[in-house]
Amino acid sequence: MMSALADVRSMDFILHLPRFEGPLDLLLYLIEKNKYTLADLEICPIIDQYLAYVVKMRALDIELAGEFLDMASYLIWLKSCLLLPSLTRPGEEGVSPEHELKEMLRAYLAIKQAAHELSERPMLYRDRFPRGSTEPERAVPRMGLGALMKAIESIRERTKHYVMKLEARRFSIREMMGRIHALLRERPRIDLNEAVRTGEKGELIALFIAALELSKSSVARLVQKSLFGRITLIRKEA
Amino acid sequence: MEKREIVESLIFVSDGARPLKEIRQALPDVTAEEVDELVAELNRIYDRTGRSFRIVPAAEGYLFVTLPEYTVHLRAVATPIRLSQAALEALAIIAYKGPCTRQTVETIRGVDSSSALKSLLKSALIDIKPGKPVQYHTTDHFLEVFGLRSLSELPDIAQFEEVFDVPAEEAGTLDQSRE
Numbered sequence: 001m002m003s004a005l006a007d008v009r010s011m012d013f014i015l016h017l018p019r020f021e022g023p024l025d026l027l028l029y030l031i032e033k034n035k036y037t038l039a040d041l042e043i044c045p046i047i048d049q050y051l052a053y054v055v056k057m058r059a060l061d062i063e064l065a066g067e068f069l070d071m072a073s074y075l076i077w078l079k080s081c082l083l084l085p086s087l088t089r090p091g092e093e094g095v096s097p098e099h100e101l102k103e104m105l106r107a108y109l110a111i112k113q114a115a116h117e118l119s120e121r122p123m124l125y126r127d128r129f130p131r132g133s134t135e136p137e138r139a140v141p142r143m144g145l146g147a148l149m150k151a152i153e154s155i156r157e158r159t160k161h162y163v164m165k166l167e168a169r170r171f172s173i174r175e176m177m178g179r180i181h182a183l184l185r186e187r188p189r190i191d192l193n194e195a196v197r198t199g200e201k202g203e204l205i206a207l208f209i210a211a212l213e214l215s216k217s218s219v220a221r222l223v224q225k226s227l228f229g230r231i232t233l234i235r236k237e238a
Numbered sequence: 239m240e241k242r243e244i245v246e247s248l249i250f251v252s253d254g255a256r257p258l259k260e261i262r263q264a265l266p267d268v269t270a271e272e273v274d275e276l277v278a279e280l281n282r283i284y285d286r287t288g289r290s291f292r293i294v295p296a297a298e299g300y301l302f303v304t305l306p307e308y309t310v311h312l313r314a315v316a317t318p319i320r321l322s323q324a325a326l327e328a329l330a331i332i333a334y335k336g337p338c339t340r341q342t343v344e345t346i347r348g349v350d351s352s353s354a355l356k357s358l359l360k361s362a363l364i365d366i367k368p369g370k371p372v373q374y375h376t377t378d379h380f381l382e383v384f385g386l387r388s389l390s391e392l393p394d395i396a397q398f399e400e401v402f403d404v405p406a407e408e409a410g411t412l413d414q415s416r417e
Contacts, residue, residue: 021324022349067349106399107346113398115330119321124383126318127309131291131302132253134316136361136379 023071024108026050031105038106043098044082047075074101171202176210184220184235192231241265242276246293249277255299255382273300297381298388319361324354329363329376334395337367337375 020026030049054072081097183190214220221234249256277293290308328351331343343351358364363380367373
């Protein structure tokens with residue numbers, strides 16, 4: 001890294017460099033500058049120059065896309081791989097660590113060239129114009145305010161929500177307890193069914209819980225002679 | 239004589255390229271080769287009479303376009319479209335590797351490409367193929383804009399990949415796009 005930093009001071013030309021699309025773009029630029037091709041590429045000096053660029057850009061407080069930094073850390077790792085003695089045993093052919101990078105560069109360069117070739121073709125709306133318009137067709141056809149309003153109206157119709165209002169009936173357990181209590185005052189022995197008025201599930205549940213509460217507070221005794229049989233409440237004398 | 243003018247009228251009326259399929263819909267007995275010949279005849283007439291336009295093949299069809307000598311005048315009344323380098327690269331990837339995902343585009347470019355993809359979608363040069371994950375592909379409009387009959391007319395990408403392997407002295411400028 002020291003040698004890279006030494007170059008930083010002399011790298012004011014950095015301000016005049018072209019804008020790079022990304023880290024691969026920068027690497028290709030450096031490879032070209034150093035007059036390498038993939039076949040004879042010496043990665044280490046390229047890595048040093050790349051890192052020097054990143055350092056300088058940050059020193060100048062110029063924003064770099066995150067990918068440049070991702071690549072920087074990858075390149076530092078790659079360089080350390082290349083500097084360390086190879087761990088492959090003699091006779092064992094391994095894929096060289098820089099192979100992946102070279103493949104990425106190859107693929108990107110090919111695309112750059114292909115893109116360049118594409119842009120060199122006579123392009124519609126730039127070098128020649130079709131019958132009809134000098135501008136590419138707008139997706140939305142020209143329409144007046146009236147047509148637009150009608151369209152909005154029909155969309156609104158289609159997406160109207162039909163709302164159903166459900167009323168949740170609530171039953172107060174306290175109220176049910178009162179109801180049962182009143183019945184018990186008249187007669188010492190009543191059927192829980194007798195307290196039912198509307199027969200709604202909510203009401204039945206509230207009544208049942210009320211009966212349990214009354215049993216808990218020793219107001220009445222609960223008796224059920226058979227499974228799912230009648231529930232009888234017997235008034236408890238104080 | 240008549241068939242030729244019928245073809246001419248079909249191509250004249252179309253919004254964008256008139257697909258060969260549709261020409262054959264109107265003229266069921268005519269073959270693809272015949273249409274090519276009729277178009278060539280029309281172009282010869284235009285040439286003889288000094289017209290400012292010709293018919294060119296594009297997107298499996300035909301399109302009226304102006305000649306290059308008139309471009310400068312037409313530019314006076316138009317804003318020529320310009321594709322950014324990022325958009326061009328993304329477009330090339332989608333054209334050559336499509337249909338492909340955003341991931342493919344970003345892996346090859348090595349950088350985030352969402353704004354490039356957005357602008358390509360806006361220009362209708364690419365479209366989305368619904369699915370998981372979402373894939374991009376070039377549109378017929380792309381073929382029209384670049385004057386391609388079909389994607390198979392794209393130059394072979396292998397020739398671009400080889401550049402990297404050629405020794406420096408022969409390669410000349412490695413990266414032409416930077417010129």
